Amino acid sequence: MIDEAHAASAVRFEGVTKTFVERNQPTHVLRGISGEVPVGKTLTLVGPSGSGKSTLLSLCNLLLTPDEGQVYINGREVRQWSIPKLRQTVGMAFQTPTLFPGTVQDNLELGPQLRGERLKNPEEWMEAVDLPANLLGRSVEELSGGQRQRIALVRTILNGPSILLLDEVTSALDPSSTQVVEKLITDWKAKSGAAILWVTHHLDQARRLGDITWYVEAGELLEANDTKTFFTRPETEQARSFIHHKDAELDDTDGGGEEA
Amino acid sequence: MSLLSLSLTLAFVAVAFAVALWQRLGIERDIVVSVVRATIQLLIVGYILKWVFTSKSSLYTVLMVLIMIAVAVENARRRGRQIPGVWWRLTIAISLTTFVTIGFLLLVRIIPWTPQYVIPLSGLMTGNSMVLSSLFLNNLVSETKNRREEVNVLLSLGATPPQAIRHVVNRAIRTSMIPTVDSMKTTGLVQLPGIMTGQILAGQDPVTAVRYQLLILFAILSAAAITSITLGYMTKNSLFNRHMQLLQAFTHREA
Structure with a gap:
């Protein structure tokens, strides 16, 4: 199912819909989203809370299955992949880092261990994210919030993904930790050439780090543009008022962090 | 133990029942149901076992x-x-x-x-x-x-x-x-x-x-x-x- 015409897109959505049913109440989380993210580009996803951004990310590594439509990763539909291989190729990091009891090294080794491999160079990875190597033997209980998120990210990227899904990874962090995590990701991206899908509440972050930006509201992709154009000349009324509203909010609260 | 002496042990049930009523525990019904069930079930099982034990198959x-x-x-x-x-x-x-x-x-x-x-x-x-x-x-x-x-x-x-x-x-x-x-x-x-x-x-x-x-x-x-x-x-x-x-x-x- 390799599709030559779109081989250059890292991620491509074709008319995906997703509906959750809870207590017999259907919620239409995604209502027919189509779009693509080229290889090596960073897509920043913005929009109100509950608009379906996180759900869209989860379709890329098949943690959720679309009800309708297709999701192509490197030209191959997600359901045609070997699923562990897909999830190794499409790495994912969450808002709250979940670390397992044990040492930092134990946590870094999780990915390789699943495939019966050993992590060869944990010290180099620590160095790459600006953490001291002597942290490796420490219990994860001793880490700060920013350190935890960095460890969770390293754990994901040492799996060697070519696409990285980031779901509000800095919204629980203070400004200086946010900066460190942003740098970690941009440095890694520069080296690896991976594509990134970055859901963020922080409009300034979306503006600084994106090549392209999507505005998602109520499960629909209302606007897709290159990031610069999106923030200087938004085309839709909804995007314009969202940016305006968020900028006003930024003055007193620094923007992010309210999405559960 | 005769059936008569067994029936005297119902006094235990009566105590539990009285406490439940007195303290309004709301489990009076459950007590009665479980006592009746336990009695009937065990008696039936007893007779079935007796019959199974004596049969050769x-x-x-x-x-x-x-x-x-x-x-x-x-x-x-x-x-x-x-x-x-x-x-x-x-x-x-x-x-x-x-x-x-x-x-x-x-x-x-x-x-x-x-x-x-x-x-x-x-x-x-x-x-x-x-x-x-x-x-x-x-x-x-x-x-x-x-x-x-x-x-x-x-x-x-x-x-x-x-x-x-x-x-x-x-x-x-x-x-x-x-x-x-x-x-x-x-x-x-x-x-x-x-x-x-x-x-x-x-x-x-x-x-x-x-x-x-x-x-x-x-x-x-x-x-x-x-x-x-x-x-x-x-x-x-x-x-x-x-x-x-x-x-x-x-x-x-x-x-």
């Missing part, structure tokens, strides 16, 4: 054991409603436990193939296996819900469902076996086990009674291990769908 023994297993499965099933196909997994786990433990006792000729031995001991194994299955399923469901983020992290690192759920299953096995192991440590010190009490009351020499009690304790311990490990092995794949996602029933915290 092993068929009835086997039938009794199978019925006990079926009732045990039906009982434990409610704990694992969220797990698809839980009833046949329970059937395998509880049957295996009963057949292996009783089979071993028969094989090494510790007990003879007579209904007097096979039926009550099978009942004990089946019953323990049932209680342990309920505990295990309960633990598995709540552990999976509480640790769903961990499971999702492992899945998103490329874990297969068994890899992603293994630590959860192991915890559920451990917590469901703890009561069995712990109760062995104090057995005899706090209270004499039921079987031993019954044997001593029936006039058996206490030392002989202890031997049987030990046999039963050891068998129960292995029954607990066999049940939880078999169930754990069989359920670890059933918590996921074909796209290696945790089933939706486990993606929300318990209310």
